[in-house]
Amino acid sequence: MTAVLEIQGLTKTYRARGGPRRALDGFEMYVEAGQVHGFLGPNGSGKTTTLRTLLGLIRPDSGDLRILGRPVPAELPQVIAHVGAIVESPQFFPHFSARDTLSLLADAGNLPQSRVDWALELVGLRDRAKERVKTYSLGMKQRLAVASALLKQPKLLILDEPANGLDPGGIREMRDMMATLSAGGMTVVLSSHILGEVQLICDSVTIISLGRRVAAGPVAEVLQAHSSGQVRVALETAADLSAAAQVLVAAGMQLQAHADHLMLTGVDKPALVARLLAERQLYVSELAPVHADLESVFLELTGTAPVPGQARQVDQSVKPDTAQDGVSA
Ligand SMILES: Nc1ncnc2c1ncn2[C@@H]1O[C@H](COP(=O)(O)OP(=O)(O)OP(=O)(O)O)[C@@H](O)[C@H]1O
Structure with a gap:
């Protein structure tokens, strides 16, 4: 081009x-x-x-x-x-x-x-x-x-x-x-x-x-390139969430537990999550990769996400050591 x-x-x-x-x-x-x-x-x-x-x-x-x-x-x-x-x-x-x-x-x-x-x-x-x-x-x-x-x-x-x-x-x-x-x-x-x-x-x-x-x-x-590999997991039976969290943590995954779902980070293969849980008779009703949007990527890359209690000054953004991040135009 x-x-x-x-x-x-x-x-x-x-x-x-x-x-x-x-x-x-x-x-x-x-x-x-x-x-x-x-x-x-x-x-x-x-x-x-x-x-x-x-x-x-x-x-x-x-x-x-x-x-x-x-x-x-x-x-x-x-x-x-x-x-x-x-x-x-x-x-x-x-x-x-x-x-x-x-x-x-x-x-x-x-x-x-x-x-x-x-x-x-x-x-x-x-x-x-x-x-x-x-x-x-x-x-x-x-x-x-x-x-x-x-x-x-x-x-x-x-x-x-x-x-x-x-x-x-x-x-x-x-x-x-x-x-x-x-x-x-x-x-x-x-x-x-x-x-x-x-x-x-x-x-x-x-x-x-x-x-x-x-x-x-x-x-x-x-x-x-900047999506964090987040996956949202919900179960058919919400009461099984803590058991599911234990299984996934034991398998080395990182997650946050919410009232009706788990949010996993750094997941390469979401299908593995479903398999690990099914082996313990825990059945997922939702397994959805969470896509990054441009706003969150922008805030992350420029370091301008608001911090509660702080008033960011205009020059407080991120300058990388090297000019590139590896994604070419
Ligand atoms: N004539 C000038 N004299 C001195 N500094 C300047 C001048 N013009 C711009 N700057 C400084 O250069 C930097 C870049 O400014 P610039 O206007 O290019 O930013 P910008 O990305 O267009 O910002 P905005 O989104 O606020 O429009 C800022 O720190 C600004 O204060």
Whole structure:
């Protein structure tokens, strides 16, 4: 597969009041053509810095960046026509309508006016397109921003928090829109904190923590690589749970007993559990591997799971010693 986006060894240190602040520390990222790729990380982990660097808005200290195979920023002028992006909430003229705004942008970019209606339709603003932007809700402004990035019909669409401010219906529409765009061959990179949504939308993800990649790859592989092998076991007779727990512990398994089930960890072969218990006339009614979700993997990898009684500070996330976790993109 062709990489639409490649980043290797990206570093960036800001000069801040409190001293130099290393925002990116050998960061890597690969996105293949036609993918919807989720870019995830805690607050302050370096996502916006990465995206701004790709668009030539920030000069990196070092690193190799390529868009559509071209090195950036050196050859950004040659590829920028194929890249649509919203990296910061764009400001629109409040007295213009959405249609006027897009029309102006199409003119400025030498793009056909027919794209205006196409983009308005796609983001669901067609029926409100004549109203002034200042009367729009946050979610409607967000839709207009996406429409403005779509005008170029880009090969690569980069969206920083596209679901910000959208209602549940809007989030679902955004998801459908991504699917439509990706089916048409567009590659989409989106940063988001709505992990359930990312799990539904994205083919692949990169997770960043304190400026380094901590996981990357197809969503299913990342989940698989970080699933803890948990299995939930319930018995036909709940009264047999403690006897079953004893059997399984004696067989070297680790478990937690709950009122109506046992939760086993590190189980490679769930069938073995059923066999061990059946040998003692203990019959399982449920034997279900518990799949990790993206949120739990994210919290584990970035070390940002809430701890009762502690207020986590923004820079308290995990930075691995090495940049990789073994899952490749
Ligand atoms: N102009 C700047 N000057 C100094 N430090 C900066 C500057 N911009 C970003 N930083 C710092 O760089 C780090 C990475 O910031 P960045 O905005 O890339 O994070 P992010 O992952 O996009 O966060 P969020 O999810 O909160 O948007 C943070 O510690 C931030 O404070």
